Amino acid sequence: MNRYSVFSVARNAMNYNKDWERAWRSPNPKAEYDAVIIGAGGHGLATAYYLAKEHKMTNIAVIEKGWLGGGNTGRNTTIIRSNYLQEPSIAIYELSRSLYEGLSQELNYNMMFSPRGLMMLCQTEHELRALKRTWHANRHAGLDCRMISPKEVKEICPIINDDPNARYPILGAYYQPRGGTGRHDAVAWGYARGADAMGVDIIQNCAVTGIRREGGKVVGVETERGYIKTKRVGVVAAGHTSVVMQMAGVNMPIESVCLQALVSEPIKPVIDCVVMANTVHGYMSQSDKGELVIGGGADSYNNYSQRGSFPALEHTVTALVETFPIISRLRMLRLWGGIVDMTGDRSPILSGTDVEGLYVNCGWGTGGFKAIPGSGFVFADTIANGRPHPIAEPFSLNRFAEGRLIDESVAAAVAH
Amino acid sequence: MLVVTCPVCGVHGDETDFHCGGQAHVARPASTRPENVTDAEQRDYLFIRHNPKGLHFERWRCDRGCGKWFHAARDTVSLEFKAFYGVTELPPVELMKQATGTWAEFFKDKIKAGKAS
Numbered sequence: 001m002n003r004y005s006v007f008s009v010a011r012n013a014m015n016y017n018k019d020w021e022r023a024w025r026s027p028n029p030k031a032e033y034d035a036v037i038i039g040a041g042g043h044g045l046a047t048a049y050y051l052a053k054e055h056k057m058t059n060i061a062v063i064e065k066g067w068l069g070g071g072n073t074g075r076n077t078t079i080i081r082s083n084y085l086q087e088p089s090i091a092i093y094e095l096s097r098s099l100y101e102g103l104s105q106e107l108n109y110n111m112m113f114s115p116r117g118l119m120m121l122c123q124t125e126h127e128l129r130a131l132k133r134t135w136h137a138n139r140h141a142g143l144d145c146r147m148i149s150p151k152e153v154k155e156i157c158p159i160i161n162d163d164p165n166a167r168y169p170i171l172g173a174y175y176q177p178r179g180g181t182g183r184h185d186a187v188a189w190g191y192a193r194g195a196d197a198m199g200v201d202i203i204q205n206c207a208v209t210g211i212r213r214e215g216g217k218v219v220g221v222e223t224e225r226g227y228i229k230t231k232r233v234g235v236v237a238a239g240h241t242s243v244v245m246q247m248a249g250v251n252m253p254i255e256s257v258c259l260q261a262l263v264s265e266p267i268k269p270v271i272d273c274v275v276m277a278n279t280v281h282g283y284m285s286q287s288d289k290g291e292l293v294i295g296g297g298a299d300s301y302n303n304y305s306q307r308g309s310f311p312a313l314e315h316t317v318t319a320l321v322e323t324f325p326i327i328s329r330l331r332m333l334r335l336w337g338g339i340v341d342m343t344g345d346r347s348p349i350l351s352g353t354d355v356e357g358l359y360v361n362c363g364w365g366t367g368g369f370k371a372i373p374g375s376g377f378v379f380a381d382t383i384a385n386g387r388p389h390p391i392a393e394p395f396s397l398n399r400f401a402e403g404r405l406i407d408e409s410v411a412a413a414v415a416h
Numbered sequence: 417m418l419v420v421t422c423p424v425c426g427v428h429g430d431e432t433d434f435h436c437g438g439q440a441h442v443a444r445p446a447s448t449r450p451e452n453v454t455d456a457e458q459r460d461y462l463f464i465r466h467n468p469k470g471l472h473f474e475r476w477r478c479d480r481g482c483g484k485w486f487h488a489a490r491d492t493v494s495l496e497f498k499a500f501y502g503v504t505e506l507p508p509v510e511l512m513k514q515a516t517g518t519w520a521e522f523f524k525d526k527i528k529a530g531k532a533s
Contacts, residue, residue, distance in 0.1 A: 254467055255438065302438075302439075307495075311417065401456055402455065
């Protein structure tokens with residue numbers, strides 16, 4: 001792998017940029033691998049990267065139906081935060097957020113991690129109290145977060161509507177100064193390049209059509225490019241988790257729904273933090289290109305089409321025009337939808353299954369992007385050692401039978 | 417945008433007039449034998465969802481109309497509604513024949529009996 005640096009940019013500029021090598025190969029699948037990861041999104045590629053790096057498992061493949069990073073990794077609104085309510089959630093999201101801090105250097109790939117600060121507005125008394133509760137929970141866990149006053153909110157984000165007579169006035173906000181955004185495509189590309197350099201085969205345009213079992217064990221996967229023998233399979237196929245897991249005869253506690261997002265035309269910098277308004281269901285940040293990146297709640301019905309309904313968008317935009325009156329005349333450039341896994345408790349599943357050698361990483365719902373590094377790190381450890389990583393342990397599939405839910409649905413009533 | 421018709425009061429409107437209530441025809445084990453429901457059965461009832469890519473049987477509520485719950489059959493890829501039917505009714509026979517997963521089992525002995533339940 002050629003390292004990217006100012007010198008390589010200069011050297012390649014002299015050759016009219018004709019000699020850049022490809023960031024990853026397009027290998028043909030081998031007949032057998034030590035492990036196969038299904039799904040080359042951020043989580044799948046991060047899993048492969050840490051399997052190779054931390055556990056020296058380099059004879060592995062990542063199999064992808066479409067193109068690398070073309071699912072939810074390229075469809076989210078790039079928000080990174082860790083201020084969740086429950087202890088297990090704080091552990092995994094904070095591991096993830098802290099890995100993001102050094103990821104560009106580690107992967108030699110600029111993922112533009114921008115800890116620009118993230119605030120969750122309190123627009124009702126109830127929300128103010130709920131977020132204070134989260135704040136106390138986060139302080140126990142040692143997170144750098146604090147409650148801020150309406151005056152500070154206005155100082156950090158001057159375009160916000162601070163009219164005390166608004167229908168939902170700003171009563172304060174819960175602020176994570178080290179939260180922010182990152183470049184989502186670069187996260188997938190960086191992990192892909194890093195994993196490929198260590199010998200991981202990334203096989204794109206190759207759908208998995210079946211998971212072969214013998215007795216209670218996985219023995220291989222059927223793909224569009226032939227059968228691949230393997231003893232360990234990691235399913236990381238958000239959106240289609242239920243479909244893929246049913247190939248192995250495992251029913252999942254998941255429903256697939258569409259989550260939409262949209263961006264405005266590019267404008268001069270107006271907002272240098274991330275603002276989430278959970279009561280009115282909308283959140284917004286500004287990309288480096290100047291587009292306002294906007295997201296809101298998920299559609300309510302099961303959907304595999306990657307196309308949502310207008311009412312959900314209208315609801316989001318209405319909320320944000322109320323919160324940021326200056327955006328009312330902006331035109332929207334693009335909108336899109338991604339299919340997300342929703343679990344009953346809005347927490348992910350990082351788990352082995354009753355089938356030996358079959359592991360599943362799914363259920364990140366509307367907030368998977370922020371979790372990519374941490375999720376890959378603990379899931380790789382789980383697959384390599386055949387037992388749950390301590391941080392992954394609470395997120396087992398068994399929690400649904402044991403009634404040990406990790407309830408995050410009250411903590412963030414909005415997609416993020 | 418989904419356009420929904422309530423089979424109870426007949427109103428016709430977009431999805432904002434209705435509320436989607438998730439998977440339909442989920443049998444609650446505690447209703448038939450409350451004395452010995454296993455953890456796994458209770459998990460299946462509360463959390464496990466078939467979530468197919470294709471024909472999906474689901475519950476909706478007529479929020480802005482009569483307020484009643486009812487059933488719908490819908491394709492989760494094309495988003496096209498195939499049928500609306502009452503909350504105590506079964507879907508049309510041809511849809512029951514196309515059902516997958518736990519629905520297929522649930523409809524198996526009901527297909528012969530036709531639409532009434």
